[in-house]
Amino acid sequence: MSEETSDQPTAQELNTGDTIEVSPEERIRQLEELLSAKEQEAKDNWDKLLRERADLENYRKRASREKEELLNYGIKSLVEEVLPVVDNLERALEHATEEGFPALIEGVKMTHSLLVSALKKFGVCAVEGSCGTLFDPAFHQAMSQVETADQPSNTIVQEFQRGYLLKERLIRPSMVSVAKNP
Numbered sequence: 001m002s003e004e005t006s007d008q009p010t011a012q013e014l015n016t017g018d019t020i021e022v023s024p025e026e027r028i029r030q031l032e033e034l035l036s037a038k039e040q041e042a043k044d045n046w047d048k049l050l051r052e053r054a055d056l057e058n059y060r061k062r063a064s065r066e067k068e069e070l071l072n073y074g075i076k077s078l079v080e081e082v083l084p085v086v087d088n089l090e091r092a093l094e095h096a097t098e099e100g101f102p103a104l105i106e107g108v109k110m111t112h113s114l115l116v117s118a119l120k121k122f123g124v125c126a127v128e129g130s131c132g133t134l135f136d137p138a139f140h141q142a143m144s145q146v147e148t149a150d151q152p153s154n155t156i157v158q159e160f161q162r163g164y165l166l167k168e169r170l171i172r173p174s175m176v177s178v179a180k181n182p
Contacts, residue, residue, distance in 0.1 A: 072123075073167070083171070127140075140156065140178075145180040146178070146180065155178070
């Protein structure tokens, strides 16, 4: 057999600079160990790549959800500021009399309806269910209990302030009085 010349050394360098001859079997074993180490490194790098891809995909989904939340509910603070105006217009209409200022009352009614329709365009709507419906703590806030035999227990007797939803998310609960059997 002829000895092949290659770029790979056939001897192992020691710290002292001396060289030791390595048998072909030992060299094959060393190369197999090196190959095994490189295979493990490649496997670890593949796992890292897969994890990074998953993290990136999760980040994209989370960013998309947050963007959608912002678009859908970004006007929440504005709506919360406008709702007291709607409440005051409704109170003014409840206490107004037609005798004194019919034009003023008509103007307040028109302003109220314009404001309510503008809020509806942005997904704001009143909480359904007032007097006579069952109390739902997810949509109502009980301000008082009234003992009465006329209504079943846990039925709304009076609504003090209307509640509102923004695209099916509660912005403000309805403030109500609830019936209690004596």
